Amino acid sequence: MKLANILRTYSGLPRSVYVIFIAQVINRFGDFVMPFLTFLLTTQFNYSIAQTGSIVMLTMLISIPGGLIGGKVADHIGRKKSYLIFQGGSGLSLLLCAFFYTEPIMLVFIMITSFFGGAVRPIINAILSDVLKPEDRQAGFSLSYLGVNLGVALGPIVAGFLFNHYRFWIFMGDAITSFIAIILVMLTITESLPSIVVLDSPITTDEKNDKVSQTNINSNENHEIGNIFKVLLSRPKLLWFMFFNMFYSATYVQSGFSLPLILNHVYTEKGPQIFGSLMSTNAITVLVLTIAMTAFSKKYSAISNIAIGGVAYVIGFGMIGVIQSLPFFWISTLIWTLGEIIISINFGVYVTSQTPQNFRARFNAITNISFGIGAIMGTALVGLFIDHFGILKVWGLVAGLSSIGTLGMFILARKEVKAVEGVIKE
Known part of the structure; x- marks a missing residue:
């Protein structure tokens, strides 16, 4: 695929979409802990396969209420604030994991991380939905999906090396990439909650109303x-x-x-x-x-x-x-x-x-x-x-x-x- 085709496919999108893309790459590249959780439980703590399976399933289940709470908070106080709160909670939990990774209490912080991670996912989708015009949504969601997979393609290679040689940095690296993504969003994304529509660049009231009307042509979105x-x-x-x-x-x-x-x-x-x-x-x-x-x-x-x-x-x-x-x-x-x-x-x-x-x-x-x-x-x-x-x-x-x-x-x-x-x- 030529660079010109890539630029043409994803050109003209709101700045927030590109920021989300970069944040997804960073976050998923640094997603070191969860993919190696099974190895960690069986090798670090010598849990049985049945015990390991139960713990992994519990981490998945905990993300469900996280998503519901994250979604409700984001719809009420705003997408950006919610992202910073829940992504920050995930990063802090991972940071604590780094200092307790040899102790069973680390599993408590893993569960907290899963809860916050579940909360972040619907917030990201809501941001994309807010800022993209209907005709740009396929390109915008595609770019976010591509960012996830770019990170996933590269991160496990680094994580595998760290797991075998510097296990402390499995957790610390995951936390650091979370905080980098937070700083990026905090400095470059403006609030997108529809009820207080704030766009990526300063515009007049008439321009704002025109853009809002373009994104609200479907009555199902009222x-x-x-x-x-x-x-x-x-x-x-x-x-x-x-x-x-x-x-x-x-x-x-x-x-x-x-x-x-x-x-x-x-x-x-x-x-x-x-x-x-x-x-x-x-x-x-x-x-x-x-x-x-x-x-x-x-x-x-x-x-x-x-x-x-x-x-x-x-x-x-x-x-x-x-x-x-x-x-x-x-x-x-x-x-x-x-x-x-x-x-x-x-x-x-x-x-x-x-x-x-x-x-x-x-x-x-x-x-x-x-x-x-x-x-x-x-x-x-x-x-x-x-x-x-x-x-x-x-x-x-x-x-x-x-x-x-x-x-x-x-x-x-x-x-x-x-x-x-x-x-x-x-």
């Missing part, structure tokens, strides 16, 4: 009065979207759950090495093709793109049960990664289009929960299926789960097309 349950129930399309998204999540989680199991079944001791190569294929595909998929996404609506991404899930994951040759595993990974990219780019775009401005952070938190529920369902239920029917037969079930999600998304897309046609006729 301010709403009431509690979150009442407002959410008034948006059945979003509820159905979250339901079908759980099937997507249950499918995607197999990339880290069932895929290693079948590789061990087919390739025995070479399984972990091959799994690593497939994860590298996934990372490289994301970095190379995200921009191309962003350009492709502009041709269709967000929900139509998400449905198309589901087709890639059905094919990419479904074919795993019938392939035996290594090149086909790479092809499978390439296909489902294309689905991952296009779904990730358009997910926030669709949620924003269905969300009142004054509920954006909270709705983002709830949609993140739907993803988490799907992941838990995909791990627990698929695990039971594997125990009874074996790893080879599970891929038919996975294809079925992704097919349900895909069909549901296509139905939502079709309803959206009919709604637009009805407006045009009027």
Whole structure:
């Protein structure tokens, strides 16, 4: 991908979007602790696999109330203030971990870090939703997604070295990158809460009103009065979207759950090495093709793109049960990664289009929960299926789960097309 194409795809976006991109790269590059938590628990504290699994699951569950609280705070006091508070809490917890990393009390600070980390995610999405015009949302969310993956592609290499040689710096490095991101946001981002619209550069009142009107052309984004349950129930399309998204999540989680199991079944001791190569294929595909998929996404609506991404899930994951040759595993990974990219780019775009401005952070938190529920369902239920029917037969079930999600998304897309046609006729 030529530099000119990259610049053209992401040019003209609000300054806050570029700041979020840089902050995502820094934060995810320094995300040293969580990816190595399993190794830490088993080697540092000699916990059993069952104990380790319970602790890791608990850290995931604690992030859920974190997201809900972070979303509520961000919708009331502002995105920037909330980001600084919760990202600061995460950094401080990691700093304390660095000084207690050889003691079991470190796990308490890990849990606190997970809580704050869960709070930060919906705040970032709310910032992007606030500052991006509808026609720029795919590019803006794509750039944020690219920033996450740039950090993830580089960070684990450094973290692996630190884990083996300078374990103290696993925690200290994670804390330092968190504080760098905080300073960056504090100095360069202005508040974006819609009720007090503050833009990236000084403008006149007329210019401000004009820009606000451009970002509020969808009536679903108008301010709403009431509690979150009442407002959410008034948006059945979003509820159905979250339901079908759980099937997507249950499918995607197999990339880290069932895929290693079948590789061990087919390739025995070479399984972990091959799994690593497939994860590298996934990372490289994301970095190379995200921009191309962003350009492709502009041709269709967000929900139509998400449905198309589901087709890639059905094919990419479904074919795993019938392939035996290594090149086909790479092809499978390439296909489902294309689905991952296009779904990730358009997910926030669709949620924003269905969300009142004054509920954006909270709705983002709830949609993140739907993803988490799907992941838990995909791990627990698929695990039971594997125990009874074996790893080879599970891929038919996975294809079925992704097919349900895909069909549901296509139905939502079709309803959206009919709604637009009805407006045009009027």
